[in-house]
Amino acid sequence: MAYTFKELSPDTYQVEDHTIIKDGNGNWISNPPIEKPSLQRAFLNYTKNL
Numbered sequence: 486m487a488y489t490f491k492e493l494s495p496d497t498y499q500v501e502d503h504t505i506i507k508d509g510n511g512n513w514i515s516n517p518p519i520e521k522p523s524l525q526r527a528f529l530n531y532t533k534n535l
Contacts, residue, residue: 488524498531500528
């Protein structure tokens with residue numbers, strides 16, 4: 486399944502009902518946490534390529 490990541494601002498993205506931000510330590514955090522395995526893989530691949 487293809488997921489569409491929408492950039493809300495630099496280092497802030499949204500996919501489905503999740504907001505993904507980069508914290509001060511450079512770690513990507515999803516709120517709420519991602520539990521769906523296919524979305525977790527898409528999230529990891531997307532953030533790796535940023």
